[in-house]
Amino acid sequence: SSARRRARRVLLLHIMRALKHVGRLTTKLDYVLLVCDVRGLPESCSSVAVCWERGGKIFTTRTIRVEGVGPERMARMNAKLKLTATLYRSPRKTTFDPKPSTLRVLNRSSSGSAAVLGQGELDLAGVASIDGVGRTQVRQLKLDPPGKVIQGALPITLQISISSKLADEDENTSTADSVSQASEIEDASNRDSKRGGA
Secondary structure, eight states: OHHHHHHHHHHHHHHHHHHHTTTOEEEEEEEEEEEEEEEOOOTTOOEEEEEEEETTEEEEOOOEEOBSSGGGOEEEEEEEEEEEEEEEEOTTOSSOOOOEEEEEEEEOSSSSSOEEEEEEEEEGGGGOOTTOOOEEEEEEEEOBOSSSOOTTOOOOEEEEEEEEEEOOTTSOOOHHHHHHTOTTOOHHHHHHHHHHHO
16 A cells, blocks of 8 residues: 555654664754844735745744834844754764755745745764864855846845754753744744745
């Protein structure tokens, strides 16, 4: 049956992932992402949210109204997102394997499904050290538009601060629980994104 075939595919994927990490050292880290502001937003956009995706899970900030005119149009997000990730490395190396995640700016001007204004990649391995000592990086990401570039349009940039530290094994460090504890996260925005993708 189709259900059995899907179950076999899922099992095969799990086995392949496990084999890929055989013999590699693991480190579990807690990440905190502070989304400072979004700049270069188009005139047609009146409010935005930012989502962070990793491993099939999506975490979304509250919706913020856009301020300013022309090249000064921006949204002061000041929102925090959290997740926990396991990183891998070879015993012979002092750097982790790449751990990609995706950041997207969403147009929340209408009540329907949110359109993606821009997106960019953030490698979690680049914000980690093998000793687990916390480190913080401030970055400005230039986001790629989802479709054809409109001539004369300003590039959308995302100002962020991201930090990492060893995960506390005594606490529940699942990504969903971590995000729900952040006061800046608006549960309604997550529900809206699920309804929009249904």
